[in-house]
Structures are given as C-alpha cells and as structure tokens.
Amino acid sequence: MKYLKINLVILTILISHASLPAQTNKLSINQIGSHIGNGIYHNYHPDSIEVSKLCRRACVFIKFKVDQKGHIVDLDFSKDSISFIKEALTKAVYSLQKDSELMEAVKKANKTIILPVLYYYQAGCNFPTSQPTEASKEETNGDKRKESYLSIYADSEFFGATIWDMLNFNKGKLEVIDCLLLGPSRVGAGSLE
Structure with a gap:
C-alpha cells in the first residue's frame, strides 16, 4: 500500500510536469499580432517584375478565421486589392498554418482576424532623377520637376481610399465586425529619390 501511494505521488508529479511546458508556451492575445506579423513578413514574396x-x-486589409481544426478559413481581402499582392499575401497567410501554437491561440480566441498591411511600391513611379537634365536647368527653380514629382506622388497615394473601404471585402461589404484588429504590417520596394 505504501508503494502504491508513492507511485501515485510520482505519477502525479510526472503528469503535472509533462503538462507544464504546454501551459507556458501558449500565446496570449497580445502575442497573436506579432506572430502573424512575423509570419507574413517572412513568407510574403510578391512577383518582383510586377513590383518593379x-x-x-x-493598404490592404486581410480578414480570416481559424476553424476548430486549426485551418485558416474565410480568407478575404479588402476591395481593390492588386491581384499579385493578394496572391503573395494568400500564400503568406496560409503559411501561418505551420505555426501550431499560433493556430491554437487564434482558434481559442474564436474571433475573425483583421490585419492591415501597408505597402509602399515606388519602383515604377518614374520620379525625376536628383540630377538636373539640360532641360530642367532651363526651367525656373525646377518648378516642372517639382510639379512632376508631386503629381506622381499624388497619383500613387491610395491610403484614404483603402481606409474608407476597410470593411468592404471582395466577398461583401460589412458595416461592423467583431474581430481582433491587429497592428499593421508594412511591406515595400523602391525608394524616393
């Protein structure tokens, strides 16, 4: 009887220690955003020719849920998202399924995830070069170069439209949503000269 009690105590200790690492590795609600952001960052690879x-x-808003099996479902993007960006983001979002710890946390939260992804692609902008050309030397104070720069910059700016449509997804417009709104991720290519 004495050995049975000792064995039960040892078994109880072993079981409690075996479950301890699982308890300490669980993500908090606050850690979900950084895990998703890092996963998107490392797995987002848009077509470089299209980017150029x-x-x-x-900004594109990504919306998805994680079902009870730990699979990403109901993936959608805000309207007017550019197709090659959506394709790359789709692959990046589905790659999150490899992170079982993340999938378990999002499944347990039982909320739709909304992730804003800001993007800055300026390689195709054709901004005036920083070196003045013969024609620009003749212009007064470089006014035409400045106007050209401002016109290109204004034409490339879509933040207002995408914020306005943040709940207008390809599968339908929402008026309200109960979700986990994550802090934005940022991607880009090209630079201002």
Whole structure:
C-alpha cells in the first residue's frame, strides 16, 4: 500500500510536469499580432517584375478565421486589392498554418482576424532623377520637376481610399465586425529619390 501511494505521488508529479511546458508556451492575445506579423513578413514574396512596375502606396486589409481544426478559413481581402499582392499575401497567410501554437491561440480566441498591411511600391513611379537634365536647368527653380514629382506622388497615394473601404471585402461589404484588429504590417520596394 505504501508503494502504491508513492507511485501515485510520482505519477502525479510526472503528469503535472509533462503538462507544464504546454501551459507556458501558449500565446496570449497580445502575442497573436506579432506572430502573424512575423509570419507574413517572412513568407510574403510578391512577383518582383510586377513590383518593379507598380507606383502605389496603399493598404490592404486581410480578414480570416481559424476553424476548430486549426485551418485558416474565410480568407478575404479588402476591395481593390492588386491581384499579385493578394496572391503573395494568400500564400503568406496560409503559411501561418505551420505555426501550431499560433493556430491554437487564434482558434481559442474564436474571433475573425483583421490585419492591415501597408505597402509602399515606388519602383515604377518614374520620379525625376536628383540630377538636373539640360532641360530642367532651363526651367525656373525646377518648378516642372517639382510639379512632376508631386503629381506622381499624388497619383500613387491610395491610403484614404483603402481606409474608407476597410470593411468592404471582395466577398461583401460589412458595416461592423467583431474581430481582433491587429497592428499593421508594412511591406515595400523602391525608394524616393
């Protein structure tokens, strides 16, 4: 009888220690955003040829849920998202399923996830170069170069439109949503000269 009690105590200790690492590795609600952001950052690979042609600064809102099996479902993007960006983001979002710890936390939260992704693609903008040309030397104070720069910059700016449509997804417009709204992620290519 004495050995049975000792064995039960040892078994209880072993079981409690075996479950301890699982308890300490669970993500908090606050950690979900950084895990998703890091996963998107490391797995987002848009078509570089398309990126080199694009002159646009905007935001796309990603919406998805995790079902009880730990699979990403109901993936959708805000309207007017550019197709090659959506394709790359789709792959990046589905790659999150490899992170079982993240999938378990999002499943347990039982909320739709909304992730804003800001993007800055300026490689295709054709901004005036910083070196003046013969024609620009003749212009008064470089006014035409400045106007050209401002016109290109204004034409590439879509943040207002994408914020306005933040709940207008391809599968339908929402008026309200109960969700976890994550802090934005940022991607980009090209630079201002």
